[in-house]
Amino acid sequence: MTDNKQTLQLNFQLNGKAVEIECEAEETLAEVLRERLNLTGTKLSCEVQVCGACTVLLDGLPVSSCTLLAYEARGKNVVTIEGLAQPDGTLHPIQQAFIDEFAFQCGFCTPGMILTAKALLDENPKPSREEIVHYMDGNICRCTGYVSIVAAIQRAAGVTSKDTKK
């Protein structure tokens, strides 16, 4: 709105770099990332914190940026899908595993899926199949039937499906 809106100054770490922006108090983190910073890799779908498409990492933990006020990110460390590959373009092992295992089709859930998987593997580098299913249950994919995503996470973790079958 063009009437008197309260704006605030926001500082946080984004993909390893300090950012300082001005935004309105009611803006969500997803809005700030997509609209103000043009980082459109973060996708919006259900917008009620159910589907996981908008997942970003906040101090290493997965959060739904669709319902998180940007204000909550102040002083914190935000990682989006754009921040995973190395500066020379080498993909993160999870990104590469998603390609190798055909773990996406339309790709709309993929950024959120990969970031949640990263949080999982950072916390638990050798998860069992059951642990993967449990951790990833908040991310919806409508294309793949999930099988290839589980396989990609297992590949990125360096565990074959045999290791995780108990």
Place this chain on the structure above:
Amino acid sequence: MSAEKKTDFHVVNHSVPRRDGRAKVSGKAMYVSDLKLTGMAYAKVLRSPYAHAKIVSIDTSRAAALPGVHCVITGNDLEGINPYYGHAVKDHPLLAIGKVRYAGEPVAAVVAVDERTAFCALEHIDVKYEELKPVLTPDDAMAKDAPLLHERKFEAGALRGFEGEVTAGRGTNICQEAHIKWGDVEAAFKKAAAVVESEYYFPMTYAYAMEAYVAIADVADTGVTIYSSAQHPFMVRHDVKSIFNLPVSQVRLIVPFVGGGYGSKSYTKIEPLTAACSWKAKRPVKLQLTIEEAMLTTRSDDATTWMRTAVDANGKIIARQAKIYMNTGAYAENSPLVVEKSTNRCVGPYAIPNVQIDNYSFYTNTVPASSYRGFGCAQVTLPGESQIDELAAKIGKDPYEFRLANVAKPGEEFFPKMRPFDGTLKEDLEIAAKAIGLNESVPKGHGRSVACSTSDAGAYPLTSTAVRVHADGSVTIMIGSTELGQGSHTVIPQIAAEELGVPFEKVHVVSSDTAITPYDRSTGASRTTTLMGSAVLEASREAIQQMVVMAADVLKVKVEQVQAIRGGVRCGEAQLNWSEVISKFYALPDGEVIGRSYIRKAGKFSQLPVFWETACTAIEVAVDEETGKINVEKLATVGDVGLAINPALAEGQDIGAATMGMGIGLFEELVYQGPQLMNGSILDYRLPRFSDLPKKIDLHLVQNQDGVGPYGAKGGGEASLNSMAANIANAVERAVGVRIRSAPLTPEKVWRALKDKRGKIKNER
């Protein structure tokens, strides 16, 4: 039958990595929701709270006067354009005109500097309604005193996708009816050894493409440009051209990556409204729906099917009769074709000598129904494949053996006047049964089932393409097909690389821009690999023919002396690759050759369907008798695809489709209470999640090169959905002995059926 059975493939039949892989894993893949145009404004939509009401007045003055608002548009502001669209029936106004026909229908739109301003302005629009009696079900719609939803007469759209007439607009609430009949059904049922007869219900469902409908329209003096999440840009172009009365050449639809479709983004959706907003606001306008709004835009047709099937003393199916009532909602959209298709698909993959199917869809005051992965096949496969099991039980046969004995055989004309059957269902069923361990011992409370389906698929064959070979030997293919995730940007260049003998990496795809890419009717009905694949194959060969002529010119020999080899030509001792042919021909290391092709309903595509889309699914379920909850423990899919151009992608389609089918079998359903949709949000609409993933999954492809497409390929990607609900119902029956004839099989439904069964047993004692 394909003329050639090539087997020494270099690129085709290999699971090459997805072309869009890097873009999609790094957040760089652009969808319409990510795009912005300079000077762009944003629209938001005011929707009707009533299912059926007259619009008495709309006052937009307060909203229009708000700071930041460019304009407000209503059904009263559409003078100068043709506001009704629809490829089958032009019954759909881009904004409600005079009355609303469902709760959630767009009544007005605000265009403003940003989305928030537009959204906040909506509550300042005053609409006065006079409520009318709502029509909510087929029974309501058929009632003698039923109010008529549509008073206008409609003409059938030329692009409706079938040859029959449309029923809409003839003074009833029937949107479409379709009938097929052969043999003598009454006589067959009279002499039958056994008959089963029941009523079945398949629910309204929501496809949930994770990217909600979105469009950016720019209506300018030079024409209309629209970026859209549409599956079929050329079909949308046709509607938009009619709305603005423009030549085809002045309407441009551009479709970047699409965030899921599954049929729900087929045909025209929000493009007319977005274009009208731009027309009124005189600037580019973006309309991004929310998922809640998308749920108020399209759903699948639900279906109530009465069916009976008869068998003779030898266990041969001799007759099937069905009457289907579908609830198509407020506007026809693609439902007339869904009705036509579900009528045909009711027959199933069986050669049945006596058939009668009567199918009716009704306009009701609910969200418009349209295409959903499988086009009406899942709706009628629940009854069809349930009855195969019920009939087998009645005559004391094993349902699997009963299927094997009755499925259509390769080359059999099992459906009069259609293409003979081009699959191998017996082989498919055997693979599915083996994968699931059908005949092994079953734990208590578990049940296994195998089911199958075939669909008259491939849509209408009208596709063209251009294959441009450049002087450096790289290639650009121009395809109208959209990339919905199915992998068209990977599969189609595989075919060009195979034919031209160039590395896959050197074939670039330009897609789905109606101003640039040649005409392609649609991306749906599993048609792209078969039809666009054939077009690209033929265009590649035409480019080769041209380059052979060029090579003869360059080498100063007769054309007959030049022989095409992989990646170039040979003439005696001399060999030239494509780069050398083109560079020498133009005497510059630049320039190109353009191969073209036009696919139409002729030659090998003259008989419909383009192919029979055939698949089997097999499952093992575990039923908790205390709660009624079903777990799918094992799942196997068998895709009868002719040849998989990219096996990993073909398998991905099968498991994706089967998972959607499992969702419908277990919990997916849009629930209406009176005129209101009760679960119109992803909070309330239950979808398959990681934790629903079966523990054991087997994906199989049957590749007999028996399709009409490239190297014997056929389409896939819908078929594994179709039989899943029936499979779950059949497996539950075998696990715990209750027959449930409506999807989804929720825990409550299963629990109640178990309770009824226990009650009956008690009473009998």
